[in-house]
Amino acid sequence: MSSNNGTQPRNPARRAFAAEFQDATHQERQGNSDRAPRYQLLPTGEWANRVFIIGTLTEVEEHEENDQYVKGELRDPTGRYMIDAGQYQDKARAHMRRIDAPEYVAVTGKATSFEGERGRVTKVRVELITEVPAGLYDHWVAEAAAQTGKRLEQYGDEDNEAAAKAEENYGSDLNKYHQASMEAVRSNKEDIEQDGTVQSDTEGQNTEEATAESPSD
Amino acid sequence: MREISTPIEIIGDLTSATSNPDTDYQPTMTEDRFEQHIEDVQETLQRAEEQTETEISVADEEIEEQFKQYAEKRVDPEDCVENITKSILKDAGISNPNQFIYNGTSRSSGVSEDVPMEVEEIEEDSRWIQFTGVVLELYDSTDPIAQHGRLVDDTGSIRFTIFEGDTDELLEVGKCYRLDPVVTNEYEGEYELKLRNETDITELEGGEALDIDIENYTEKKTGTIIDFQSQMGLINRCEECNRVLTESDYCPDCGDVDSELDLRIKAVIDNGEDSWTVFFNAEQTEQLTGMSLEDAKNKAREHSDRAVVREYIERKTHAEYIELHGRDRGRRFDVEEFEKIDVPTNEDFENILDHMQSLVSEQEA
Numbered sequence: 337m338s339s340n341n342g343t344q345p346r347n348p349a350r351r352a353f354a355a356e357f358q359d360a361t362h363q364e365r366q367g368n369s370d371r372a373p374r375y376q377l378l379p380t381g382e383w384a385n386r387v388f389i390i391g392t393l394t395e396v397e398e399h400e401e402n403d404q405y406v407k408g409e410l411r412d413p414t415g416r417y418m419i420d421a422g423q424y425q426d427k428a429r430a431h432m433r434r435i436d437a438p439e440y441v442a443v444t445g446k447a448t449s450f451e452g453e454r455g456r457v458t459k460v461r462v463e464l465i466t467e468v469p470a471g472l473y474d475h476w477v478a479e480a481a482a483q484t485g486k487r488l489e490q491y492g493d494e495d496n497e498a499a500a501k502a503e504e505n506y507g508s509d510l511n512k513y514h515q516a517s518m519e520a521v522r523s524n525k526e527d528i529e530q531d532g533t534v535q536s537d538t539e540g541q542n543t544e545e546a547t548a549e550s551p552s553d
Numbered sequence: 554m555r556e557i558s559t560p561i562e563i564i565g566d567l568t569s570a571t572s573n574p575d576t577d578y579q580p581t582m583t584e585d586r587f588e589q590h591i592e593d594v595q596e597t598l599q600r601a602e603e604q605t606e607t608e609i610s611v612a613d614e615e616i617e618e619q620f621k622q623y624a625e626k627r628v629d630p631e632d633c634v635e636n637i638t639k640s641i642l643k644d645a646g647i648s649n650p651n652q653f654i655y656n657g658t659s660r661s662s663g664v665s666e667d668v669p670m671e672v673e674e675i676e677e678d679s680r681w682i683q684f685t686g687v688v689l690e691l692y693d694s695t696d697p698i699a700q701h702g703r704l705v706d707d708t709g710s711i712r713f714t715i716f717e718g719d720t721d722e723l724l725e726v727g728k729c730y731r732l733d734p735v736v737t738n739e740y741e742g743e744y745e746l747k748l749r750n751e752t753d754i755t756e757l758e759g760g761e762a763l764d765i766d767i768e769n770y771t772e773k774k775t776g777t778i779i780d781f782q783s784q785m786g787l788i789n790r791c792e793e794c795n796r797v798l799t800e801s802d803y804c805p806d807c808g809d810v811d812s813e814l815d816l817r818i819k820a821v822i823d824n825g826e827d828s829w830t831v832f833f834n835a836e837q838t839e840q841l842t843g844m845s846l847e848d849a850k851n852k853a854r855e856h857s858d859r860a861v862v863r864e865y866i867e868r869k870t871h872a873e874y875i876e877l878h879g880r881d882r883g884r885r886f887d888v889e890e891f892e893k894i895d896v897p898t899n900e901d902f903e904n905i906l907d908h909m910q911s912l913v914s915e916q917e918a
Binding site: 442479 | 677823824826827910
């Protein structure tokens with residue numbers, strides 16, 4: 337974690353496949369104040385406060401008692417992410433409810449984790465979720481693979497504090513993430529080969545009009 | 554000596570116990586406890602002495618005495634190093650003690666050659682390097698900063714800072730300089746260069762200078778639109794001063810005014826490592842979304858709500874991969890031109906696979 341005493345810069349949104357994000361259960365705060373940002377530690381050695389994912393929204397589920405909470409499941413070629421939006425994410429909540437699963441979506445959100453029945457579980461608290469065309473999914477898979485590759489390359493660097501911390505918490509067997517990334521690229525490539533239309537859908541995103549439902553801003 | 558008398562005191566001691574398990578609660582606690590901090594003070598004093606050619610001589614015991622006084626008032630030694638150093642420097646008649654204290658780093662001893670580095674290679678804090686670049690622009694600066702601005706070389710641009718009294722001369726826009734040595738500094742998540750007392754500033758001319766046209770300089774960034782900020786979509790601008798207004802008929806600068814509608818996007822573009830705030834004007838917004846200012850006005854009228862405009866922009870542009878050309882201004886990027894990046898082809902995926910594959914063989918090797 338980089339230390340600095342100035343004001344907080346915006347945290348970059350990391351790209352990590354589900355296979356890795358699921359395992360990123362170690363959480364730390366930067367700084368001591370109550371408002372200090374929290375980070376999940378990626379096993380390949382990077383701190384993630386925010387993540388950006390493009391995947392398939394497979395499920396949206398309402399909470400039985402709390403109508404100010406909605407959760408969902410997002411899949412990429414390597415696994416699943418749990419996503420949710422609560423009381424303070426009005427807009428994200430409305431958007432999650434509006435999208436009919438299954439659908440390709442882009443999610444920008446905060447990486448976080450909680451104590452589940454069988455240990456710590458990671459999830460993404462949604463800040464922004466929108467439907468996207470398949471072409472952007474291809475983009476993301478390529479990008480996530482490239483950035484995972486970069487982290488793997490830098491893992492052994494002497495001054496890579498995040499990697500040292502990751503090794504301490506998770507061990508240094510990164511083969512799983514490496515294989516998962518390659519598998520994701522391979523499967524995506526096959527999809528493109530089978531279905532050329534996937535690529536052509538680059539212009540604009542959703543062609544239908546923005547609806548007037550509950551725009552809260 | 555300290556007595557454990559309140560819960561606060563106990564917490565304080567527990568904290569220091571974790572940070573320094575070997576030396577706490579030992580009979581010789583005082584000496585060990587202050588040793589490192591006394592050394593830190595002395596190091597700064599010595600640096601000030603060399604740079605100002607003023608004699609400052611203070612015995613370790615005297616410094617220790619000061620640490621003890623702070624400790625009695627429950628200030629941990631690491632928290633008062635600066636206070637103590639500053640008071641000694643002041644007593645010695647040094648006019649600007651802060652320049653030695655907030656140095657961040659001291660020049661490593663010895664006469665190691667400073668490595669020439671380019672902007673894209675700078676990824677480490679507190680490193681002394683040699684840098685050659687052209688001054689792209691200067692910003693207004695106020696005390697204690699004598700000058701700050703941006704330098705460019707063939708690989709990108711970087712902010713630089715000179716504190717009052719640190720250098721004899723300041724830099725001029727458009728000129729090329731060799732700075733040897735300068736120290737890197739991480740500030741607000743971004744690297745910058747600090748010119749210091751030790752920095753030799755040499756203006757390079759002719760063939761020696763970098764051939765960079767400042768007037769038409771742009772850099773390229775690629776990233777994804779991952780988020781949006783407030784005051785975008787359909788906005789009101791003051792007819793007098795063009796300022797973006799939160800109320801349609803009142804400008805904080807001009808008072809009661811008429812306003813006109815404008816369209817813009819205030820996006821966060823992020824590449825996984827850095828992010829910038831990027832403004833797209835009405836024309837650029839149309840280019841990205843297909844929606845013109847007129848379209849936006851109609852949309853807002855139809856729904857009696859301008860939030861639909863913002864919503865529409867978000868849905869159209871979130872997750873778009875973009876290449877930007879313009880000027881990097883730290884956290885903000887002023888875009889002149891941009892284009893959407895084509896989706897990856899089979900060949901791109903093959904290249905990524907090849908690269909990932911090569912990582913396997915490296916690990917096995």
